[in-house]
Amino acid sequence: MPKTDAGTHPAPRIGPKVSSPELFSRVSGAANRLIGHLQRTQVDDGSWSVPYTGPNFLLPLYVITTHLTRRPIPQAERPRFVAGLLRPQLPDGSIGLHEESTQGAVFTSSISYAALRLLGENPGRPELEKMRGWIHASGTPVKAAAWGKFILALLNLYPWSGVTPVPPELYLLDWIRASRLSAVQSAIDHPFLRSLKGQPPLRGRRW
Structure with a gap:
């Protein structure tokens, strides 16, 4: 244009x-x-x-994904990622769900802490000590949203037995179809739904 x-x-x-x-x-x-x-x-x-600002879980998810896919972030770029992860930290050490949040969330705090450690940050760094202390005082990742537990389980930091199962067959229910979901949820679900098109029964399949 x-x-x-x-x-x-x-x-x-x-x-x-x-x-x-x-x-x-x-x-x-x-x-x-x-x-x-x-x-x-x-x-x-x-x-x-x-800039796409708002949710504080996008950046840590990106960092964690680079680790899981074995595509590490270049060392020279890591300080900027660290700064971005610490920018929304609240005075009590937590990370809120949204950049305008005034209260921390165990979900975002836990995955942000994991992302910072994956970037090589020392656990003794004051900001990390404060974040870790808040997470423990708030109930540990046991109190995190299901999404957070799932992500930590992918990193072998949380037991799969503690992750609430979500059967993929739920996507086949008429009342839960993507057209009835929010725009953000649809953007997440559509690729998954398209990957299932014309496939055999879902039970037991790896995806």
């Missing part, structure tokens, strides 16, 4: 076909302000560089 010049190409007037001039003015004005903002923030190659 070519970059546009907000100074020479004014935002077009757009708006719904409504009978109320006031409503039309408000809607088209908002749309024009949005277009103007996009023009101002567009970079030279025509794209928009916007």
